[in-house]
Amino acid sequence: MTDALAVVQEFGDAWAAHDLDATLSLITDDCVFDSTGPAPDGIRHEGRAAIRAAWQAIFADPAATFEPEETFASGDRVVQRWRYSWSDGHIRGVDVFKVRDGRVAEKLSYVKG
DSSP states (O other): OOOHHHHHHHHHHHHHTTOHHHHHTTEEEEEEEEOSOSTTTOOEEESHHHHHHHHHHHHHOTTOEEEEEEEEEETTEEEEEEEEEETTEEEEEEEEEEEETTEEEEEEEEEOO
């Protein structure tokens, strides 16, 4: 799978299924994830182990959902606007992905705030 949009779609499907292992299998070994918090810059997580630790609580919450609002690609970059909801609230944001060799190499996340 080399199409960036298809990679991010599969990534999103695994995320929506709350399947952390499947989601992590779709990132590169050296993947970078910039989280949305704490403000103003979030935290940079590098590599599968750090990203697993960062995402574990989200995947463990059955009420947590990400709903894509718009997704588009240009070359190896994919931009996705989304809504993240949990049991008593939600936020909206944007992810900027970089895909390399059929896997997510960067996921830079931003929220409206």
